[in-house]
Amino acid sequence: MSFPQTRLRRLRRTPAMRRLVAETRLGVDDLVAPLFVREGIDEPVPIPSLPGVVQHTRSSLRAEVAELADLGVNAVILFGVPEHKDAEGSGASDPDGIVQVALRDLRDDLGDRVVLMADLCIDEYTEHGHCGLLAPDGTVDNDATLEVYGEAAIAQADAGADVCAPSGMMDGQVLAIRDALDDSDHEQVSILAYSAKYASALYGPFRDAVDVHIADGGDRRAYQQDWANAREGLSELREDLMEGADMVMVKPALTYLDVLTRARAEIDVPIAAYHVSGEYAMVHAAAERGWLDLDAVALEQITAVKRAGADMVLTYFARRLAELLQ
Numbered sequence: 001m002s003f004p005q006t007r008l009r010r011l012r013r014t015p016a017m018r019r020l021v022a023e024t025r026l027g028v029d030d031l032v033a034p035l036f037v038r039e040g041i042d043e044p045v046p047i048p049s050l051p052g053v054v055q056h057t058r059s060s061l062r063a064e065v066a067e068l069a070d071l072g073v074n075a076v077i078l079f080g081v082p083e084h085k086d087a088e089g090s091g092a093s094d095p096d097g098i099v100q101v102a103l104r105d106l107r108d109d110l111g112d113r114v115v116l117m118a119d120l121c122i123d124e125y126t127e128h129g130h131c132g133l134l135a136p137d138g139t140v141d142n143d144a145t146l147e148v149y150g151e152a153a154i155a156q157a158d159a160g161a162d163v164c165a166p167s168g169m170m171d172g173q174v175l176a177i178r179d180a181l182d183d184s185d186h187e188q189v190s191i192l193a194y195s196a197k198y199a200s201a202l203y204g205p206f207r208d209a210v211d212v213h214i215a216d217g218g219d220r221r222a223y224q225q226d227w228a229n230a231r232e233g234l235s236e237l238r239e240d241l242m243e244g245a246d247m248v249m250v251k252p253a254l255t256y257l258d259v260l261t262r263a264r265a266e267i268d269v270p271i272a273a274y275h276v277s278g279e280y281a282m283v284h285a286a287a288e289r290g291w292l293d294l295d296a297v298a299l300e301q302i303t304a305v306k307r308a309g310a311d312m313v314l315t316y317f318a319r320r321l322a323e324l325l326q
């Protein structure tokens, strides 16, 4: 018997056949759109390092989320850009803070049609740009920060968030937030924990988007994870599940697909991956030079993230992909 040389290629012959045997299907239901809303502006402000992404006004945000919903994207995550920052990041828990008013707007407009997630951190609201409160010696004070995270969670839940998504990488943050939510009659609000979040250089464009500059040339390596470590990422995921996380996240996405795959093998709750600002910006920069096909690379990358184990992907490509997937 001669061995058939085309054995594996038979099933790749036509588009219909390829669709039939596809192991991974990317759909609009997999997408979560990260959106920025800025206090005190009358017109949306483009973010140069994130082409196609803007800082929204309250009203342009409402329009964008309605359009996303019409395209089938039924989850968004909000980030706030406040007019004033302070040492404690008080805008994060102010009932009139920009994310809280935006959540109320969207809940009024859309009811339960869209899952409203709120990033829960204080770096956008602090003058020093760190994700936690600073101790007198300038280091981030873990336990003092947990208190303000609890307050922010209550403010977000009061404003209508379905999901609080703590991204500050403080130890014990999920438990503190779960307790705060339960004690304030918000047992229904779920927690998407940024669990395996790495101290990545790929967040650069995001920090432009939220106007965050870490004081004194500092960085987040004392609380975000070292990119050398995968097992430690799994410990973070397990810890967050024990503390009560309903969903967990690996972030960034493409440089941590191994972590994602290992998490998928071990963990049964929904897993999100965040295809972050730098990952998006790189594709755009190359596409602008004519070096890459933007749509094809976006589809390939986000499908790969799903193939590696993510149930949902936070991505600035959400709108574009939803248009392509119609």
Ligand code: PBG
Pocket: 119, 120, 121, 122, 123, 124, 131, 167, 168, 202, 203, 204, 205, 206, 207, 220, 275, 276, 277, 278
């Ligand atoms: C922290 C936060 C960051 C991102 C999401 N939440 C920035 C950081 O940790 O410095 C980055 C997202 C991206 O790069 O797209 N609040």
